Amino acid sequence: MNSHPTQILNVDDNDGARYAKTRILQSAGFDVIEAANGTDALDMVKRLSPALVLLDVKLPDINGIEVCRRIKAESDSSSVLVLQTSAALTGRADKIRGLEGGADNYLAAPIEADELIANVNALLRMRRIQVDLRDSEERFRQLTDNIDDVFWMFSVPARALVYVSPAYAPIWGLSAASLRDDPGGWLEAVHADDRARMTARWERLAQEPHYDDEFRIHGADGQLRWVRDRLFPVRNSRGEVYRVARMSSDITARKEMEALLRTADSNKNQFLATLAHELRNPLSPIRNAAALLGASGEGAAERQARARDVITRQVDHLAHLVDDLLDVARISEGKIVLRNEEVNLRSVIAQAIETAGPLIASRAHDLDVRQPDEDLWVMGDPVRLAQSVGNLLHNAAKFTPAGGAIVLGVEVSGEGAHESEQQRVRISVRDNGIGIDADSLPHIFGMFAQAAVPPDRAPEGLGIGLSLVSHLAELHGGQLEAASPGIGQGSTFTIELPLLRAASGAPAAAPQEAEESNESGGMRVLLVDDNVDAMEMMGFLLAEMGYQPVTTADAGELEALALRHKPQVIVLDIGLPGVDGYQVARRIKANPDLAHIRLVAHTGYGSPEDRRRAQEAGFDAHLVKPAELSDLEAALRG
Helix, strand or coil, rough: CCCCCCEEECCCEEEEHHHHHHHHHHHHHEEEEEEECCHHHHHHHHHHHHEEEECCCCCEEEEEEEEEEEEHHHHCCCCCEEEEEEEECCCHHHHHHHHHHHCCEEEECCHHHHHHHHHHHCCCCHHHHHHHHHHHHHHHHHHHCCCCEEEEEEEEECCCCEEEEHHHHHHHCHHHHHHCCCCHHHHHECCCHHHHHHHHHHHHHCCCEEEEEEEECCCCCCEEEEEEEEEEEEEECCCCCEEEEEEEEEHHHHHHHHHHHHHHHHHHHHHHHHHHHHHHHHHHHHHHHHHCCCCCCHHHHHHHHHHHHHHHHHHHHHHHHHHHHHHHHHHHHHCCCCCCCEEHHHHHHHHHHHHHHHHHHHCCCCECCCCCCCCEEEEECCCHHHHHHHHHHHHHHCCCCCCCCCEEEEECCCCCCCCCCCEEEEEEEEEEECCCCCCCHHHHCCCCCCCCCCCCCCCCCCHHHHHHHHHHHCCCCEEEEECCCCCCEEEEEEEHHHHHHHHCCCCCCCCCCCCCCCCCCCCCCECCCCCCCHHHHHHHHHHHHCCEEEEEHHHHHHHHHHHHHHEEEEECCCCCCCCHHHHHHHHHHEEEEECCCCCEEECCCHHHHHHHHHHHCCEEEEEECCCCHHHHHHHHCC
16 A cells, blocks of 8 residues: 555445445555535535545535536646546436536446446546646746747647747747747748748758758847757657757857857968068078178178177067067056156157168168157157057058158147147158058957058068057057058058147156166176077177176086186076976075075066066076176176
């Protein structure tokens, strides 16, 4: 017997018949309660909610058929099963009347015990199936009502709507009611280029009840959306497709990400190809110039001097390339910090021309500089401002055929405006070079972006200079603008900045810094670097400057050399193969005989984190390769 037996209400005004049926049901393991009239039966159904009512048709107060009708009419009791019985009303019409009154089955007396139990069990099984089905439908509805995807169900072959989830309206922008009236109405929102294909799929649902497709729709917000639409057949017990189920997912974000990834991959490939081109360009003249350094005979000194100039310019070019890469990375991470001060734009323009001058001269360009007579002052970082203008001059020189014209102009805009409006200063660089087409112009400030160039001209630059200048202008409270009439008609780039003031009220001249002494005083310097060429060249330069260099590529003999030569400074490459430069520095600082020696880190890693680690390891200064001589001297003296 079940621990929680099913409860059955046995209703019969005949005590003997009622007793007999109760005993039969109890012997089968049911919990039986009894009522002798219709009124009590209705009350017990309301209070106890039995699973089944065994109901005799002839009752003294209310007809059994009416009792059944009332049970089925109430929402709280409509699911209660009713098995009607009768010893008198046993004809076919009586059974029909009882079933039409809501009874789930009708038995005529005399009723055998096994027949009664079989009918009760059959009805209870049916009830369990119905309950499970309702629970399943409710779970299904809760699931589909709470997902972002659209779930639909259509009949086949009629293509009538059976169900659509609430997500349909916000994604499609059409109501579910309109879809019921016109099941094919969803096609109205499909993009015109995809509509014919999806219409063909819709019309062939019965023949092809399965697909996985992607198409575009005009969504509820009017924006174009991408949808992934999957169709599955639903089969009956005979294996026939009588319905189809659809799942439609909004994949707009995925499509946008795929487009971004494709663009990024294209940019990456272009960037790597251009980077290889850019890095190879300076290597050739550097190699040739290095060979000239060993020249002898008549005119050797002049050739060596020219070789040194070439090497210096090309190394500056490489350093400029790396600086641009690092600056863009720092800006994107929000790590760049401006050293703001009052800046005279004349000094900015002069420094920018000095930086770009060699390239402009090598291409025989005519540079026309137009500045107002008065001094113009802005608030900003003088190095970054000079870098920005220099980048624009570099671009103009690169993308202008030899013998071109470049105009660098400075002017004040907004004159005569309301006193509360701050005036602006505009620094423009105009050239008569290859120009920019209208399609490229809106994207010219993007990272790695490059304007289209004629097929007979190789692309130059990494496409990061303008992005850098644009970011730096924004950090100074200004903006960068680009204009071009088109290909072959030149370009104009303009940096607009807030004007602090003109010449009137110019600040007093800053005190001149005392000239730094270049006298080394015979200071001993121990150089440690696995790049032997770089180490020897630095050693030669230091020796020319009066230092006493000692060099080694083996960090293992560093401490022994330091104890033997007693240097005042050790310049240590952190990235030595198989050696932790930071740990070497800690060992030196922990040695009482060496702790007083000044430690200078010389490395290709220059992030704030790298500098912090060097300081924590005991380094007194941090130089990023390639270090300027002035920076090296400052680091040596401390």
